[in-house]
Amino acid sequence: MSPRDDLPQFSGLRGIAALLVLFYHVRTPQHLELKFGVCDVFSKFGYLGVDVFFVLSGFILSHVYRDGFDLAGLRSYGVARFARIYPLHLVTLFMMLGAYTVATRVGVQPTEASGYGWLGTVTGLLLVQEWFGLVAPNPGSWSISIEFANYLIFPLLMLLPRCPRYLAPIVILCGALIVEGFAGVRVLRPMTEFVMGCAAYIVATRYSYKSVPIFAGLIFVLPFIAAGLLGQELPGLAALSFAVTMILLSGTAREPFKDFCSSRPMVFLCDISYSIYLLQWFVWIGWKHGIAKIPFFAAHPYVMVLAAAASVVACAVPSFFLFERPCRSMLRRALSNNKLAPISVGAATLSGRQN
Numbered sequence: 001m002s003p004r005d006d007l008p009q010f011s012g013l014r015g016i017a018a019l020l021v022l023f024y025h026v027r028t029p030q031h032l033e034l035k036f037g038v039c040d041v042f043s044k045f046g047y048l049g050v051d052v053f054f055v056l057s058g059f060i061l062s063h064v065y066r067d068g069f070d071l072a073g074l075r076s077y078g079v080a081r082f083a084r085i086y087p088l089h090l091v092t093l094f095m096m097l098g099a100y101t102v103a104t105r106v107g108v109q110p111t112e113a114s115g116y117g118w119l120g121t122v123t124g125l126l127l128v129q130e131w132f133g134l135v136a137p138n139p140g141s142w143s144i145s146i147e148f149a150n151y152l153i154f155p156l157l158m159l160l161p162r163c164p165r166y167l168a169p170i171v172i173l174c175g176a177l178i179v180e181g182f183a184g185v186r187v188l189r190p191m192t193e194f195v196m197g198c199a200a201y202i203v204a205t206r207y208s209y210k211s212v213p214i215f216a217g218l219i220f221v222l223p224f225i226a227a228g229l230l231g232q233e234l235p236g237l238a239a240l241s242f243a244v245t246m247i248l249l250s251g252t253a254r255e256p257f258k259d260f261c262s263s264r265p266m267v268f269l270c271d272i273s274y275s276i277y278l279l280q281w282f283v284w285i286g287w288k289h290g291i292a293k294i295p296f297f298a299a300h301p302y303v304m305v306l307a308a309a310a311s312v313v314a315c316a317v318p319s320f321f322l323f324e325r326p327c328r329s330m331l332r333r334a335l336s337n338n339k340l341a342p343i344s345v346g347a348a349t350l351s352g353r354q355n
Helices: 009-025 037-044 048-064 071-105 118-125 139-159 167-181 188-206 215-230 235-249 256-262 264-289 295-299 301-336 345-351
Strands: none
Touching: 009 037, 009 048, 009 235, 009 256, 009 264, 009 301, 037 215, 048 139, 048 188, 048 215, 048 235, 071 118, 071 139, 071 264, 071 301, 139 188, 139 264, 167 188, 167 235, 188 235, 215 235, 215 256, 235 256, 256 264, 264 301, 295 301
């Protein structure tokens, strides 16, 4: 893979990950766990989409900032990262606080109430809640808290001397072992996956290989199939599979899975994926504790779940176009005093979906 390659397939991969997480969350209306036949493994273990996010983040950032940092570049990086994740996080945090206030007044008790206290709110505002094992008002933001930590360590990783190329596969394999052995440590697992993503980028750029058609797609679904057969996740296998998937997708060979991920609908899903991820808690609790009790939806839970998922995606579209993207641009201009260089086309395909 050339460092200057345009890689839209990774945008689509982010969209797939967002849908997997959404699929996982809406599968459990109150007192009911829905089954989806052969697709049930993608629902039951859809939370592995978060693992995709972390590996993909390390890979993408390594591509976008492949030339390293000078002082100005470090400032540009910090502004871009803040503008990328914080505005929507802040808004959804207060939306969840408002929803909690309304819910308690009408007699509905949320599943996880600890995050609505002052400690969860303050640490959530600082995006450090998961560092201390706390819950923020928007529970899904735990992963954004870890991503913030990854953003902090990434420049340090870039400052390290360029390692021999044979070390990158070793880092990936060791990372998979760490994830498997310490899967319950929610800080260590995603940060390790982030480093694995960085190493996967090194492998993709320094090794020549030929992809086998459909092989990337098979590697991607392997952790879900294995988890379904065994009845439990294999986190190390998942992290390894996702890292290998990104290496394969970065090749020049045409593959059905790469073409699917590069398609316009999937790239569009990537654009709105952050809004899908952060808004789904707010929208879903409305369905779960309110609309789901309407007789029609109570009698047809699958219709309810489909409608709920569709409403999350529908809400994510205006969220992205009317709030997320304008705020990102405005903050980049304001915090950089208009001195930030525009993102290149190649970087935008990866990071505009990332930046």
